[in-house]
Amino acid sequence: MNCYCNAFEEINEFRSPNEFKRFQDYIGDFVDDGKLVEIPVREKYAGFPEQWYKCKVCALTWRLVYPDFPYKGEWSVVRYEKVYEKLLLDFKNCQFPKEDLCNQFEVDDLTQATIETPAMISTSDVIAVLTAYSKNEIMLEQLLDWVNVIWFTDLFDYDEDQSDSIASVLSILEELDEDDNELTKSDIDACIEALENNQEVWICEEI
Numbered sequence: 635m636n637c638y639c640n641a642f643e644e645i646n647e648f649r650s651p652n653e654f655k656r657f658q659d660y661i662g663d664f665v666d667d668g669k670l671v672e673i674p675v676r677e678k679y680a681g682f683p684e685q686w687y688k689c690k691v692c693a694l695t696w697r698l699v700y701p702d703f704p705y706k707g708e709w710s711v712v713r714y715e716k717v718y719e720k721l722l723l724d725f726k727n728c729q730f731p732k733e734d735l736c737n738q739f740e741v742d743d744l745t746q747a748t749i750e751t752p753a754m755i756s757t758s759d760v761i762a763v764l765t766a767y768s769k770n771e772i773m774l775e776q777l778l779d780w781v782n783v784i785w786f787t788d789l790f791d792y793d794e795d796q797s798d799s800i801a802s803v804l805s806i807l808e809e810l811d812e813d814d815n816e817l818t819k820s821d822i823d824a825c826i827e828a829l830e831n832n833q834e835v836w837i838c839e840e841i
């Protein structure tokens with residue numbers, strides 16, 4: 635079966651509002667014929683209005699970005715890797731909850747999500763999330779979600795030189811949802827200190 639995408643070429647600018655309008659009508663015909671399906675925009679290209687269309691045959695996604703003078707618009711293939719890269723960065727920085735990441739990857743369980751290039755986690759990322767938690771900028775539930783996604787999914791990878799230090803801290807955080815384990819201010823300080831020195835953390839159990 636012939637793919638309709640073959641007829642499309644990327645356009646990196648429209649020469650006039652009229653040309654854009656004609657192109658929009660041209661794409662509209664593909665939608666009317668059921669050859670392209672409009673899907674929600676996941677990540678805007680440059681803040682300008684845009685629409686995304688998925689090809690029915692090859693599932694390639696195209697974006698139509700509206701001109702907004704002096705910007706002249708664009709028609710191009712969506713690079714999902716770039717989109718995911720930004721999403722993972724935002725998640726890493728606690729910009730949105732786990733549920734949103736599930737929606738974006740279209741999975742119920744993020745351990746099913748895959749990506750070509752996992753995002754990198756370094757000690758400074760873990761320090762940032764612990765600091766945010768200690769300042770009550772994020773709640774325990776979000777901290778646990780963060781740890782679980784970083785620890786159990788293939789979406790993130792650790793900086794190799796720092797992986798022992800990171801793993802030692804995450805393994806403590808990961809147990810926070812069990813029993814009455816809690817993270818005291820001094821535990822957080824010990825974790826941050828270990829991360830800053832790229833060492834494994836050692837927390838004494840109180841008896």
Ligand SMILES: [Zn+2]
Nearest residue numbers: 637639689692
């Ligand atoms: Zn196609």
